[in-house]
Amino acid sequence: MTLAEKRTALIQELAPFEDPHERFQYIIDRAKGAEGLPPELRIEQLLIEGCTSNLWLYPTVRDGICRFRCDADSLITKGIATLVCELYDGATPSEVAATDAEFLAEVGITQHLSPNRRTGLANLVSKIRAFGRHTHDASASQ
Template sequence: MRVALAGGVLRPYGPAVPLTRKLKQMVDDLSVIDDPQERLALLVDRARKLPGLPADARIDAHRVTGCVSLVWLVGEVRDGRCFYRCEAESPIVRGLVAFLCEFYSGFTPAEILAVDPDPLEPLGITRNLSPTRRNGLAAARRTIREFAAKYNSPAPATKEHPV
């Protein structure tokens, strides 16, 4: 699947393409919105519609260190592919981290580790963020990659793990 603007709502991409191509598709699709602030608003609105993490998943083991806002990331490996879910206290941070989770979900650990694209940078969204928010997003990306590194093995598994 590809993200497409349908009535102002993003539909999720599937993992059928390499991460670098997925990034290009996302940038192409979202570039129809000229204003980076409007792109950010779309991501925040999309995150509001996603299910949040249950309270029992909002624990220190899932907390992203380096974020000023409280952010939790849960990684899961199913059939050898990583899937990520998140929660954050700030709606803006939740929107940004949810986008990162969607971007990296569905890929094998090796695919995630093979490239290090920042899907938010080419969209121009991070330019207007405070340095602390940018650092927090870098911490979230690092946490996603660390999870992938931890489970980078040839044997498929199905387990939920703290990120």
């Protein structure tokens, strides 16, 4: 599935929830079912700065495909981060670098976040896209 297709699928998944409380409850329920990171990956070097709660991002690349795993000590943070990681997971570095996560605003998520959570979310997306750029640049120079 391409990034554009994933984006469309995530929008369709979240669109039925017009009430912000229902939407966030759905995100929390998704977080409860999402796989977290093992304790050895919940380290300071993988923390995303600027977030109200602890949020860890573990990016990897293998055979030209980016993989993103995340975890947080808050269910709402973990749920939103999981949506973002699902969007970018499985994409090429150049796709990751070129794609924003504006679908979250389109489905009414970012508007209902506190300023600190919005900052944390922006930092997460920035870190993911920077990983894509760095990985793409590194493979292009080889």
